Amino acid sequence: MLLTYGYARALGGPPAGLLAAAFLAVSAPHVLLSSRVAWSASLTPLFLTGAAWALDHAVRRRQPRHVLATGLLCGLALQSHPSVGALLPGFGMFVLLRGRWLLRQLAFWAAGLLLVAGLANFLIYNWQSGLGAARSVSRQYPHEAIGLGAYPANLTALLDGLALTLASAVDPTRDPSPLEPPILPCHRRVPGEPGPAGTTRQPTAAARDALRCPDHAARA
Secondary structure, X not given: OHHHHHHHHHHHOHHHHHHHHHHHHOOHHHHHHHOOOOOHHHHHHHHHHHHHHHHHHHHHOOOHHHHHHHHHHHHHHHHHOHHHXXXXXXXXXXXXXXXXXXXXXXXXXHXXXXXXXXXXXXXXXXXXXXXXXHHHHHHHOOOOOOOOOHHHHOHHHHHHHHHHHHHOOOOOOOOOOOOOOOXXXXXXXXXXXXXXXXXXXXXOHHHHHOOOOHHHHXXX
């Protein structure tokens, strides 16, 4: 949150920083997922925000040493999730349009080496295992499209995720849909049915429906 505040403040002043931090503070995907679940991708927004701020600061203040942080953070972000690769050309376009002078700076090329350093363990593992990461993904998702072709195939899911993020809502009881506003579930404890030998079975469908807020359940 401090990073978001700092970058937004650098772009638009203290009001912009406070507004951006407030939006992040009430963002359900961030509160319930990114800051709670131990996924490597949970760190991706942190690394990317830091990388973008460092690059913007390097160009705006003409301080090329800050681009070193951009290189390292981009490497770590790319390691946390491969989709970051689709954003890196945007960083390059920013340099070409706003900071072409950076291309003449040693720090810019050193930042490229730091990007590789931030990704070093991933590269070494795939070199030693013969692209073991790609094979692992293929085994985990045997019927899913892998590579750049997966993005057009998953466009609907990406739009669903965007709708959830913009609505600042998470509804784990149903598949997300961009056509209707997702609703946060009520925080209720729903006991399961008693099972044999003192065990507990999974909650019934009726019990799961009780997780929803009353007005949402009525509409459903």
